Amino acid sequence: MASDKKFEPTNPTVKWVEDRLPMMGLIYSSLGAGYNAPRNLNYWWNFGSLALFMLVVQIVTGIILVMHYVPHVDMAFDSVQHIRRDVNYGWLVQAVHANGASMFFIVVYIHILRGFYFGSYKAPREILWFLGIIIYLLMMATGFMGYVLPWGQMSFWGAKVITSLFGAFDFVPFIGDGIVEWLWGGFAVGQPTLNRFFSLHYLLPFVLVGVVILHVWALHIPGSTNPLGIDAKGPYDKIPFHPYYTAKDAFGLGVFIIFFAGFVFYIPDFLGHPDNYIKANPLVTPAHIVPEWYYLPFYAILRAIPNELIGVVAMFASILILFAMPWLDGSRIRSMRFRPLSQFFFWIFVVNGLFLGFLGQKAPDDILLASFDVTDFSRVSLTYYFGYFLVVMPLVSRMETTKPIPTSIAAAVLEANKKG
């Protein structure tokens, strides 16, 4: 049952501090027993706290790596190797950081799709959703710049390909002309590029922390959604975050750490590209330039469109369209549990997204089936991607027959219990 407990310290020193700076009370009422969450959250709700955990892991390991890393075109590659070979436990910190980026994205993708499925973007959580998209965009930028820092072949050529995309805007008067040179800080990807990427890669995570605080703040206004998507109102609909969700999150975190450690200790290079073990060489272009796996669906969208400008716009639009979701989805019911048709299209969307990622890794002219190549499939796939947002979501959400929703969370719990 929900509690309205406030943080009331008995220890006089703690009370003295709390009276002057009520910070412990703030934590108590946002992540402790003072925060009430719906009682029916399932394991998909673990991924928010896992994302926070990953952000902290990345910042801590990143700060340690910076103590040994040298952001210089002639030394960056060797300094990473120095970290792996000579620094005490440097191999561990480096592997955690490199794989941690992938883990962060895995967790965040699940967190975002959780939001899709259970309608977390719908009123009154629109701003919470927007802040989440901003976090995701910042992560993309941070991850991209971080991947450049080891200055391997894929670092260098990835940086070159992605920054060159902005050349598509060269028709814009005054700024368009030199936008790529401006990003590079020169006429090629070089020392100034590496240095600014290093600077921003160190800065953006702290910006992320700021936006995450806003995200958590915005979360606490309406509170968490829940698998039923109905508002938690009655006294028995909610339970205190601590000990219930701290215990549940701790268990989930343990399972996640096993998954994470499996990569770090046994297959630390599985998610990386072998070419990044070759020092960057501006004169040798790798056979296939591919970005990190977490960008692949968007890379596939970019390549599927023959016009470079439209391709770049489509790539950015594919993420920015998330901002419109609260209005594209017109259903008065949040959770897709009660929206069978939406649910069906959602799972196709998930599979389609993974398929786009698969296509992003292939060469554009690889033949996949009969005479259809990767580009053909990418076009079909990207049509569904945008079709899902622009056609399926607005129509299905407004037209489908929904299933009856329970009257309250507590009632649903009792009902489920009766059934066993």
Added chain:
Amino acid sequence: MMKNINVKGLMATVVGATMLVAASNANAADSTAMHPERNEYTSAGIFGKWDIPSLQRGFQVYQEVCAACHSMDLVAFRTLSDIGYNEDEIKAIAIEYEYETIDGDGEETFRPGIPADYFPAPFANEAAARSANNGALPPDFSTLVKAREHLGFFSSTYGEDYIVALMTGYEEDVPASAPEGFELPEGSYYNHYFEGNAIAMAPPLFDEMVEYADGTPATMHQMAYDVANFMAWASDPTMQERKQMGLKVMLFMFFFVILLYFTNKRVWAKVKKGEDIDPSKI
């Protein structure tokens, strides 16, 4: 209902994973190189340990054969303790090498190597290396095994296997199995495992090329295997430490997660079943 959803989620994940699996086998389509055979290494698997005698033999092959053309810039003599040499042995290895230096009088001179030195490069720079090798640049060995390792869900190429296959994959004449219209450029050699099949490196290993200190017969395949093992160590010297720590972390985490599971179960016991709910108030 919840079970229902989880099953669907699982299905989608499985479908997705299957497609990613297919993706990881990507390079096959346009490749002219054969897929290297998998050899056995004591370093493989979660309990992997270095095969010290093989590493030492591989080091001998590196010193006597490969080092004539290939540098290994990031490996210092002191790290040879990993592969079973003691301090005196390492000093003795290092002292065999000469390093240019400037003495107290400002004169250029040479000094013997010390354990803190790195393996010296055989050529002064890239241009010198290319001019001595028919225009080709012999790659540095420091990270080469890692740079040739393509890991996938079903099909992987391991760096060591690639090295062994490359060392032993030469043909004297262009074979019938060569890609259509293949022509061997001047100064190149045919190799089954090299992308494009024309490699600038002459066949580097022959039977009995070195005399192993431990008396192992030095067949071409044995030397290739040993040097691949040695190069794998050079690329990833912390492998053994990593896997040993991994085992401890995993054992601890599995135990700890079981505790967390029961803690969570206990905490939720009443609330889960809704025993705290007063039906008249909902």
